[in-house]
Amino acid sequence: MTNKREVVLNPFLTSMQKRIIKIHYIGQTPILTVGDPELIKSILVKDFHIFSDRSNVRKANNFINRSNLFRLTGDDWKRVRSIVSPTFSSGKMHKMYPKIRECVGDLMNHLESLTLTNREMDAKLIFGSYTMDAIATCAFAIKTNIYGNPDNPFLTNAVHTFEPNIVQELATLLLPTTVMKWLQKFMKKNTTIFFVKAIQE
Incomplete structure (x- = not known):
């Protein structure tokens, strides 16, 4: 007997696997690694204003680390980037x-x-x-x-x-x-x- 749920999900999962290299965790935070060139281009160029923030998985333990471009997000990142x-x-x-x-x-x-x-x-x-x-x-x-x-x-x-x-x-x-x-x-x-x-x- 064919599993209906499997039939419905398989095309979706197969499509997603072509676009994603790996899903893993760093600590308690899920990480999605994108592998599709067109999707990467959209993230880095077309939609960069949405994805400008860097990974914030590792919590900075002092003011200096929290204030660098690799840690800042949103308006703070834009302000410091305009200075640097x-x-x-x-x-x-x-x-x-x-x-x-x-x-x-x-x-x-x-x-x-x-x-x-x-x-x-x-x-x-x-x-x-x-x-x-x-x-x-x-x-x-x-x-x-x-x-x-x-x-x-x-x-x-x-x-x-x-x-x-x-x-x-x-x-x-x-x-x-x-x-x-x-x-x-x-x-x-x-x-x-x-x-x-x-x-x-």
């Missing part, structure tokens, strides 16, 4: 080019000096240092001398900021926002304070 966007105009990027070129020169000199030692190189650390040097130079107008000073505060604080912490990641995903607000006062804030001071100065 001019920074990346073609004219501003053109002005940054000499500074980035100078950072690349420092990187090349550092790599050349390392080849003379005939030792193994930590590529991740070297290019991470270059990235931080370029950011510090362009965004903060600070010359870091990062290759000659491995304990440079910009580098150490950046490494600490992006260092994975599985306990904190799980807590952010699973615990309610009210609990995370209470726990955040016990979390390390030194790196946040460092970068806030760098911006203020």
Whole structure:
């Protein structure tokens, strides 16, 4: 005997499966991953004004994280984006080019000096240092001398900021926002304070 419900739903499910890659959960939040190119185009271009918000699955645990473009939504996102966007105009990027070129020169000199030692190189650390040097130079107008000073505060604080912490990641995903607000006062804030001071100065 044919199941009527199965007959009715199967064409719908088959159609949906062609447009969706996967439905999964992050913590308690359902996530829909779209795979249909035309649907993706509509989301990113035609209907972008509806889908401009980023994922808010992971609850930010401090003001700095809550205030960046990847966390903001609605009018707050539009306001901050209008402030940040001019920074990346073609004219501003053109002005940054000499500074980035100078950072690349420092990187090349550092790599050349390392080849003379005939030792193994930590590529991740070297290019991470270059990235931080370029950011510090362009965004903060600070010359870091990062290759000659491995304990440079910009580098150490950046490494600490992006260092994975599985306990904190799980807590952010699973615990309610009210609990995370209470726990955040016990979390390390030194790196946040460092970068806030760098911006203020």
